[in-house]
Amino acid sequence: MSRQSKGRRSPLAAAALIGIGLLLTGGVYAGATAAVAATEPTAAQSTLTVDDGEKLFQANCATCHGLDLQGTDNGPSLYGVGALAVEFQVSTGRMPMQRQDVQAPQKPVQFTEEQILAMADFVQSVAPGPDIPDEHYLDGEGDVSRGAELFRINCAMCHNVAAAGGALTEGKYAPDIQDTSAQHIWAAMVTGPQNMPVFNDMNLTPEDKRDIISALLYQQNQPAPGGFTLGSLGPVSEGLFVWIFGIGALIAITVWITARSN
Secondary structure, X not given: OHHHHHHOOOHHHHHHHHHHHHHHHHHHHHHHHHHHHHHOOOOOOOOOOHHHHHHHHHHHXXXXXXXXXXXXXXXXXXXXXXXXXXXXXXXXXXXXXXXXXXXXXXXXXXXXXXXXXXXXXXXXXXXXXOOOOOHHHHOOOXXXXXXXXXXXXXXXXXXXXXXXXXXXXXXXXXXXXXXXXXXXXXXXXXXXXXXXXXXXXXXXXXXXXXXXXXXXXXXXXXXXXXXXXXXXXXXXXXXXXXHHHHHHHHHHHHHHHHHHHO
């Protein structure tokens, strides 16, 4: 009996052996996987070319804009729009359009950033136009005070002084730009999408545009000192809030007092 007791293994020893085996197997598998991954190109390393952009354009855009970019009855010519307009329209989801309408609304983006840039490069190579600007103009380090003044003079009549957007005629509208990126603000000023006029360098110099962008980025990062912004639409939303909640509360109190008195 004593010899059998000495030869018997503890249950913990078996569990320990199984655990060590699993750790060794997992370690070998992880090392092999990392080695294979290091030899394969990643999505960040791969780069689409202009030819890839041409294929994407032909498959998704040529129906309306034509294989030669000269436009069709369903879409305008792209000659002269450049990479900047393509990047803006596609990366905001405005293009491709789902249907012909008074205005192309923003919707979920259908392409990756790499695919969008490839299409932009293709259009730029065939029909050059405004290109993506230098980072200097998008850094938000311009004159905020001057930019706010320029925005009030040139943009606020459509986009609202708080950049919350507003209604235009015939179902059109100026979009809310309170969360718009610096590059897309620049693109809108340079390319004039939808109903927006083009602000060339004679209307607004590059430094003017930089100052406007700086003012808008500054405004985006500021908290609302008055509490709820109510869409930043001014007296319309404020009056609606007072009518619904203020007058509604007075009516409720009146009904309660009347019920109590009865």
